[in-house]
Amino acid sequence: MIPSRSFLSSSWKLKACYATIRRRAFASSSTITPVDLEFDLHAPSGSSTHSNTRKDVGDPLVILHGLFGSKRNWKSLAKAFSRELHRPVYTLDLRNQGSSPHVPGMTYLHMAADVLHFCETHKLKHVSLMGHSMGGKVAMAFALNPALPTSLLSNLIVVDIAPSIGSISDEFMGYIDAMRAIEAEGFKTRKEADALLQKWEKDPSIRAFLLTNFIPGTTHSPHGKFQVPLGTLANAIPEIGSFPYKLGERTWEGNTLFIKGQKSKYINRHNIHTLHDYFPNMELEKLDTGHWVHAEDPHNFRILVANFLNKHSKEYHTS
Known part of the structure; x- marks a missing residue:
């Protein structure tokens, strides 16, 4: 039997309603409206689609940058992951x-709600989610939320x-x-901006x-400027140091990899116990780097991530 147009319309509205409810629960507040995030898609060679019906293409990897970063910072590694792991x-x-x-609004609940909205908009399933620094906290908040759809997240990778x-x-x-200070000086070139930035x-x-x-x-516009809203970021600095879930409040039981820079203090003896408390099925790897692990040692970083994802890879789903 072919469903009637009215039935299809009602069914679509019901699904949309449920999606809205999930997003609101995910954000823990109906006042949080997710935004459409800009993105780059690096598709596997020979593949023109990220469809979950492709058995020869792995599940998607989604990457979140840190504070002051952008998707451009991950371009080279993203291409390498897509090529080597054969996944979007x-x-x-x-x-x-x-x-x-x-x-x-730049809390971790805001940013995690945006990522959920992105995954739902692009119909992603069985996602491997990786985040560095602030992006790592976004990824953890995403994983720990009780409203996370069951089939959405398969693997979590948190960098330093x-x-x-x-x-x-x-x-x-x-x-x-x-x-x-650079904007106040009205500099036109990056060279001028870099000279002043050296003071900091x-x-x-x-x-x-x-x-x-x-x-x-x-x-036509002689004064250079920063594309990020400096006032908004300044106001968000205290929030970026926070985390939305208290110790013992939530856990995520899925496959989790933490990668620590040995010369960095972001994962240290005072907080290392929290990794297992929140993520009991976790493993920790270390590289001889500072905080920007993926930029300082991209080769070994790529090996760690690839080995972890290959170890936990699943048969590609057809539905």
């Missing part, structure tokens, strides 16, 4: 960063961050002060990373 790889711009919308609460490093607020940051690689957010001036 999505790199997202989180709200207020990259090319995604500038909106008030713990599910703990603490003040964010002063250097991040310093970066915002530096960006504001001596490491040229970190300066180059921060300046990926700088839009140089043009003939």
Whole structure:
């Protein structure tokens, strides 16, 4: 029997209603409206689709950047993961960063709700979700929420961050002060901006990373500016140091990999116990890097992630 048009319409409305309810529950507040995140899709070679009906293509990998980052930072690794793991790889711009919308509200519940909205919009299932630093906390908040659909998340990878609460490093607020100073000077070029930024940051690689957010001036608009909303990010700094779930409140039982930079203090002796408390089926790997693990040692980072995903790979689903 072919369903009537009215039945299909009612069924669609019911599904839409349930999706809205899930998103509201996921955000823990009906006042949170998810935004459409900008993204890049890196499809496996020879594949023009990310359809879950393809048995020769693996389940999707979704990557979340850290504070001041964007999907562009992961372009090379995303291409490598797609090629080597033969699965679609999505790199997202989180709200207020990259090319995604500038909106008030930048809690982890806000950002996790955006990622859920993205996955539902693109009909993703059995996702492997990876996040670095702030993006890692977004990924953990996504996994721990009680409204997470059962078949949505298969694997979780968290890069150099713990599910703990603490003040964010002063250097991040310093970066915002530096960006504001650069805009106040009306610099046109990245070279000029970099010269001033050296007062706050001596490491040229970190300066180059921060300046990926700088839009140089043009003939019609001579003063360069940053594409991120500096005021919104400054107000969000205290929130970025937080975490939405208390210890013992929630756990996620799925496959979880933490990757720590040995020279970084974001995962340390004071918070390392929380990794297992929240994620009992976890494993911890370490690389001889600082906080930007994937940028400092991309080769070994890629091996760790690939080995973890291959170990936990499933037969591709047909429905």
